[in-house]
Each structure stands twice: as C-alpha cells, then as structure tokens.
Amino acid sequence: MATKEPIGVLGAGWVGLVTAGCLAELGHEVVVRDIDPERIGALGRGHVPIHEPELEELLARNGERLRYTLDAEEAFAAAGVVFVCVGTPSLYSGDADLSAVWRIVDELPELERRTVLVMKSTVPVGTGARIRARLDELGLAHVGYASNPEFLAEGTAVANFMNPDRIVIGAFEQEDADAIAALYEPIDAPVVRADVASAEMIKLASNAFLATRISFINEIANVCEATGADVEEVARGMGLDPRLGPHFLRAGIGYGGSCFPKDVAALKQLAGNTGYHFQLLTAVIEVNELQKRRVVAKLVKHLDTLQGKTVALLGLAFKPNTNDMREASSLVLASRLLAESAAVRAWDPVALEAARPLLEGVELHDNLVEALDGADAAVVVTEWPELRDLASAEVRRAMRTPLIVDGRNLLDPDAVRAAGFLYEGIGRPSPGSPLLGEPEPARLR
Ligand SMILES: NC(=O)c1ccc[n+]([C@@H]2O[C@H](COP(=O)([O-])OP(=O)(O)OC[C@H]3O[C@@H](n4cnc5c(N)ncnc54)[C@H](O)[C@@H]3O)[C@@H](O)[C@H]2O)c1
16 A cells, blocks of 8 residues: 555544554554653553554554654654644543643644644634634744544444544634545545534534433433333333434443543533533533442342442443543442442453552452352443353352342343342332332342
8 A cells, every 4th residue: 555644643542543543554654642651662562552442453454654652743744734632631620621732732843844733632612713823823824723523432443433424624724624634535424524613512512412312311211210111111212213313322320431521521611611501411410420329229229238248340441342441430339339338349351450540449350250259239330241141150159149230231130030130220120119019138049
C-alpha cells in the first residue's frame, strides 16, 4: 500500500491509539505523542497499555507505519493534520477539565506548513471558538482548527472507528474540513458537516441522550419492580417501535465509564454557566447515582443485614471487554458494602490490575469460584460473557447462601432459580413483588 500523508496523534489512550491504528491501517504514517513516558515506552516495546479487542493486533500489523514519541515536535513534523485525543475529565465543579487541551495549544512547536488541529477529545461547546481566538492571538493564523468528535465505544472501538454511523466535521475553513473528509474517504459513512459549535454539541447531546435513555429505562425498571411488570419484556416491546429503537433500553445498575458521567455533567454545567438550568440532565444524573445503590437494598431484603456477610462483586470494569475502571458502578457498590460492614470480594477477567489501587479493603480474585467460596451473595456488576454460566452446581456448592443479584439482567431468572439459587434482577419480578408473592427465606440449603 502506498504511504499516504503523515498524521500526528496527541494522546495514546483509547481514542488516540484506536485513531492511530486505524489511520495506519488506511495507509498513513502516524506519529503518536503522549506525555506519559511509561506509556510511550510500553508502546515502543509492543505492549498495549489498555485492554481493547483487536487493538493489539491492529497496532502490531501496522507497526511499520506507527511511531510513538514523547516529543511534540516529532508529532507535528511533516503532518498536515494532527488529532488531539487527550483526556478531558471532570473538574470538581462538573465542568470539563481542558488543561491538557490548552497545554497543547500553548506549547505548539514552530510549524513550517499549514497544520490543522483536529479535536477528537470531547470538549464543551465554545471550546473551538476559544482555541481559534487564542491561536490568532499567538500569531498562529496558519494553524487551522476543526472539531471531529469521536463516537467509538470501548469494547468495540476499532470496529466503530472503521464502520462509524457518521463522521462529524466542524471547521472554521472549508479547506480544513475537506482535508479531514479526505482522510476518511475510504470509510463508508455519512459525513455531517457543521459549524464548530454544532459539531461540539452533537457529541455532548448524543452522549447525554444515551445516558437519558439508560436512566429512563432504569426508572421504568424500578416502577416495574413495584408493580409486578418485567422490564425486559417492556423494553423489548418498546424497542420494536421504530420511533424508539431497541438501543440503550437495558435496565441495570447504572452507567459509568470515562464518557457518560463526565459528558452529562459537562453539558449540565455548560448550560448552567450560561444561566440555563438543564433540569432533565439533573434528574438523569441523580437517577443513575441512586441506581448504583439499589443492589444494597436487594441484598438486605434476603440477608437481613450485611454486617459480617460476604458479598462477591462479579465484574469490576465499567462494561465488558475493557479494563477501564473510570466511574465504574463497582466502585460505588464496593464502598457502600464496606460501609455496611460486609466483607467484599471481587472478580474480573481483565480489570483487576486497574482496579487494585481503587478498591482498598476488597479481596480481589482472578478465579470466579474462589471469589464465591463461602459467599452469601454474588452480584453481577459487569455483564462479562463468562458469567452467563454462573448458576452452576459448582458455584451453588461453593456459596454459603446461593443468592445472585443480577445487576445487568444477564441471566435467565427461571434457569437460575431452577438451579437452586435465589435470584434478584433489575425490574424483574422477584419474591416479594406483586407477581411472585412472599420472599423466600435466604438460606436454601
Ligand atoms: N474512551 C472513550 O470511549 C471515548 C469515546 C469517545 C470520545 N472520548 C473522548 O476522547 C478523549 C480521550 O479519551 P480517552 O479515553 O482516550 O482518554 P485516556 O485518558 O485514555 O487517554 C488520554 C491520553 O492523553 C495523554 N495526554 C495528556 N496530555 C497530553 C498532551 N499534552 N500531549 C499528548 N498526550 C497527552 C494522557 O497521558 C493519556 O495517555 C476524551 O475527551 C474523551 O471524552 C473517549
């Protein structure tokens, strides 16, 4: 394949590495710059520091077109387009922390040719206009700026990048938008051209709407529990309506991760900073926080008290196929359970290392049955495929009390109960609910 225009990527996290690997796959030479020496060192040795399906193979396959560096100048040299993929976490106020973005603008190396900074990081609306003004102030009118928000989802990031639903490009100059669109030409997807502010809002509004759907179905689930309906059937029946669609109607113990919590908070604060109270998002956030804690009441319903009980959290990552622990529901749950004086154990197939510094006081296991040995309850926190067979005779024998609280509605309640377990899902009929009558005693053995 003929080598195409070299590209710079700033930030070697989920978005940066996937962007770099996919652009290299499309034939570009890509220089990836990060400020973390450990990360750059590991990548140079062929070690991918994050767990993301297909990524390691993608980077290895395109190794000859990829370079990793700590030197910003190297990433800008010869590149006409430089993607900004740095983190924009929440500040204490809920606003997005843009310090990594501003650092890039303020430390731009001397550029000999026209270069376009392409913002893939999720930033508040108005950031592009402020960066444009700063670039002009610094006498850098020849540095272009565009917004090209990223919609990939962890766990399917490579496939999402290569087969996106849409490519959104917002630029101040037509020629910059054209240059970015040309990079994506081999990818078959609708291109949405917008002004910079609208491109920024498309990303924030999309994430906020997805989070709203999750909180909506979680509230429906809670009402289902109180009234005897089954949220799984409700969601299926709703999702067949083409005006609604089936996506993000999975009831559970709340959303987490590096994007939804911070992006919803950032949009709410952005509105608040302009004097507008975004009431709906305030509710979305509150519902999500409460949802993470509902497991505690379900455990108490069967175990009476959590004091001295052993609870095993199954799955720690914020979702399957990633080791990302940012804002994971498991973190809230573990600290709530510890506060109730329960002994907390946890299992995860890939996130134990990332979780260890965040879960003080929790006993971590890489073996599922060992995590459940003598436990009074198993809580499905992350819907790892490995947990589909949780209700086995081996697990039944290992647990002191065979109680499964299925925080992701992963399991078939009838099969789990038939295997001799007590089962509690989210928004599904359970003992004590109007459909199934009085609660069974917790100790079945
Ligand atoms: N993770 C996702 O699923 C996802 C999806 C869509 C959009 N986004 C957005 O993309 C952005 C990046 O997210 P992520 O999950 O990849 O973050 P991340 O935390 O995994 O990676 C960010 C990387 O940027 C590096 N960095 C910080 N300052 C730098 C600088 N000045 N120059 C070069 N590198 C620098 C950090 O060391 C880190 O390795 C965020 O704004 C996020 O909201 C993330």
